[in-house]
Amino acid sequence: MACATCLAVGLVFGLSGPEPVAAQAPAAAAPSGPRSSQKAYDAQAAASDPDAPGLLQPIPFSHALHAGEYKIDCMYCHTGTDQSRAAGVPSVELCMGCHAQFGGDMEGVQTLKKFWDEQKPIPWLQIHRVPEHVKFRHNRHVQAGVECQRCHGPVETMDKIHLTSDTIWWPWLLPSKKLEMGWCIDCHRQNQASQDCLTCHY
């Protein structure tokens, strides 16, 4: 099944996708602003641990630090999630809104600044992915009061983001893993949400 949606996302910036920039940027730039906390350094180290579950992202961004430690609301960065089908991935500009001020001593932030200086988007790797033939609507779920963690797991505790395992066993002992249709349907059943195929597939 081809993917009109990801074409849309992928092609916002023109025809050729941006070249990924190496995750380990040289730390030559002079640090600016106050020195970041040890917690931040630990989080960055954990997020760039190749052995930890999940994919190595272009920037070792720690959700545990931002959402857990600093308690930044999910929708501060992921704007539009309550309005649109798509969950907004924050623009580089939005990251720079804070990081122009601080964090400049950290490798990850320096990488971020490199993207910003080159005016290139950050090629994040998608972790939570439903196939293109699924028209998942974030706004509907946010408005129904479904917590982000219900599908995305305890993001505020994860340094390196990954898909948490959640397998439900159906009465006839068939497993249905997280983000698979049976798993979606199970929740829809429990909450008397629509189980019409056309709600998500068209």
Added chain:
Amino acid sequence: MPEFHRRDFLKLVGASAGAAAASGCGDHVTKLIPYVVQPDEIVPGIANYYASTCQACPAACGLHVKTREGRPIKLEGNPDHPVNKGALCALGQASIGWTYHPDRYKAPRKRNPDGTYSDVSWDEAIALLSGEIKKAGGRTWLLGGETGPTAGRWIDAWVTAVGAGGRVVYEPFAPEALRDAVTAVFGAPGEPVFDLSGSDFVIDFGSDFLESGPSPTEHARQLAAARDVSKPGAHAARFVYVGPRLSMTASNADEWIAARPGSEALVALALVKVALGANAGPLAGLVGDVDLAAVAQQADVPVATLERVGKALGAAKAPVLIPPGVALASRRAASTARTVLLANVALGALGKTLRIAPPREGKRSSYRETLALVDAMKGGSVGVLIVHGSNPLYSLPPASGFADALAKVPFVVSLASIADETSERANLILPDHAPLESWGDAESRAGIRGVVQPTLRPLYDTRAAVDTLLDVARAMGPDVAAQLPEGSFRSLVEQSFAGTDWHATLQNGGVFQEAAPLAVAVAAPAVEVAEPALDGDGEFTLVAASGALFNDGRGANLPWLQETPDPVTKVMWQSFAEISPRAAEKLGGLEFGDVIGVATSAGSVELPVVVRSGVRDDVIAISIGQGHTVGHWASLADGGRPGEKRGVNVIELLPALTDEAGGRAWLLAKARVASAGRHERLPIAQFSQDQRGRRLGLAVTLAELAGGAPAAHGATEAALPAVAADAGHGESAGHGAEGGHGGEHGHLRDFDAAMDRVPGGAYRWGMSIDMDKCTGCSACVVACYIENNIGIVGEEEVRRGRHMAWLRIERWVGDGSLEGGEDRVPIIPDESGTTVDIRHTAMLCKHCGAAPCEPVCPVIATYHNDDGLNGMIYNRCIGTRYCANNCPYKVRKYNWYDLALTRWPEPMRLLANPDVTVRGQGVMEKCTFCVQRIATARQVAKDENRSIADGEVTTACAQSCPTSAITFGNLVDANSAVAKAGSDPVRGYHSLHELNTRPAVTYLAKVKRGSIEG
């Protein structure tokens, strides 16, 4: 073929199996590319709409451009624009493809001495051109199509500033004869505006105003309004078509008078004579000389017909006569146009159904001037030729010698955005922006000024044509630059709207204050009505027909238009010649697809025939638009470079001649026709237009309409709320409450069979299609393709019957005959009579209450939902095709290939609608009632905690329809427009109702108004 050993094969198999295992589906990694700076107005996943103006033809309809994440993905009509009022024709819909066309020039290019091209920088190109213009001076000429007022104004200023020789405006389909006639008849230049909506008697002298006329969308709406039988008390206008070929426009007429081509003026005079006798006003002198019998003989029309129609014309309160358009523009086109305009005056149309609007701003040239420029080029007196907005090498007849003339011009510059025949011969190509990337303006009529605003950033290194010219002028030195304004074309456009609120103008799509019509006095111009001369010899008169899709050939590189069946013959992707069965018999028993050679004084071509009785015996009709040598889809060449022709270009058969006023003539040549002794299998969507009594497209007579008896027996059975109460009547008895679904079985859900829905359900989506309004224009077909990411299969696959249209328009001639023809030979239905009975039936998924496709699906990929939709779940489908076999309407389409991904050249996929899954190979697909639009409307309604209101959601087909023939909505709501429209007790019927499919689509039978009574 290289040697291929078994061992290699096994190695390959092993390797690919390993690769498959290593890259299992779970490891698929996609990237999430965010914005660097997210524009304020964009929320990913939510569409933005921008008002703009369509630039596909001079009608300049208003647009709403739907964009997602900064990409335009669909064009819709602007409901506030007075010309199109929300509708958009097939060409307009498809014109989005020009922006994403693979043949677009990506940067300026220069031709090297060895004939190859190399990219150059803009600075280099501008310097090159300005140098050439300095050299050529007054030997610099511009040749191009009509532009918007602002562009035209500054191009003319540029011509003066750089001291160029001049500019010739070349618009192949410009109504030149009519323009001349207005000046002659009313003494001042103006634009005739035929308003059909208030008319009760329309006579079209072959202008084909629903296809290629000056404003097809507007005229279609007006004609439908004039003939709307659903409005009590409204006059149902009569419509007569005079012309040699039963065109799409003619198929909507009540009566077809197959007059000999070129005799239109005579017929008009004869009709006026019968209608008004001696009181023929400005025509009195001419009418006095008219002898009905002689006219009848010259025009090959029975005297009785002239008398009958003439009498009815005399009795009409607000008649309107439309002069010939492209196809019948003969060498006496100007006189014919004058005669018909005068006839309008004599019949009192002026001020009622005909008004003379002030002329639009901008230069217009006659065809004679174009030919004079070609002569000047031949004579070597043109040093630099700048071609913009037109493709003269294709659309000028080779007889004009344009190809040689072009070769004699030392420096040819093209400002084309997309490669075409002319631009491929240029020395320098300075690519313009695509229509959706440009600023601009356009004037539909005086005072109706649309603004064109860009809806995406230019994809390539292109520049607006006017900016290019301004840059050239600036490069030529300060004295030249001083005569021209500073700033960019965008600022010039904004200046043109000075005095208006610019932001409001952009938001509304322009300023729409139509200028008051001119107060005109009737002069008495000279009119010569003798029969026009035809060039050459031969038994046939060649009619170059102008269809609804390709315009003057500019639409041929749009794949949707190629894959949309011709509204008359249903042939796709190819050229064909229409001849009558009698002519076919004379030529040795030609059948559908047999190849003939057609030769005129100007040239000869070979092409297959379509034998139909909707064309005069002495006429051969070939449509304009095909026969390109350059372009994806337009030609057989893949890369857009010169290659094999697709079909034939009928313009090659025409001499380069003008009418008496210098306008372009098209009805020019006699043709000799002979069988070429070959047969070709034409790609065709509908093999026979005889419905063999299957009652797919029904019609009622006026008497039946007045009588109120359901002529379409059993039409209004259970599915319609408004008639559900008396669902037991007539033949529909038995389709009532107990049909199909039982509510009493414990394991089944309750089902309200009378309503075809779950009890208490809020919606049952349904549609009503008024066949009396459907003109067959196919705008809906193209809209459906683009909205739903439907694949283009191409000519070969169409031959195999695999085209993917979810919505097709079937054309049926009368009730059809029950006697079958032989296998594989189409019955040629009789269209030749004077009474036209042609039914355009839009065929799409009926979302049946008892759908035959559903029970046969082994995997429940197709099912019924609570809203009455027949769902098609692509990811469930395993491709057994049982459903398609069981569908009596043949509206399910199977993906034999991965069409969209493998066959769409870059960057066409940018226009894919992200809300609709692109179907892969091996998957069945069909009309979804635009479920993505329903889903979007449902989100809005849910946010506001209400149900979806009537009119809040409509399908792409209904949205685009110029005549509003399609109504979509919720059948559960008895007050909804669709429920009301569909509950017409006389005309409403369900296609193949005898199968008890209980469709959600209700047709309203066409009204047979019958021949005109005197």
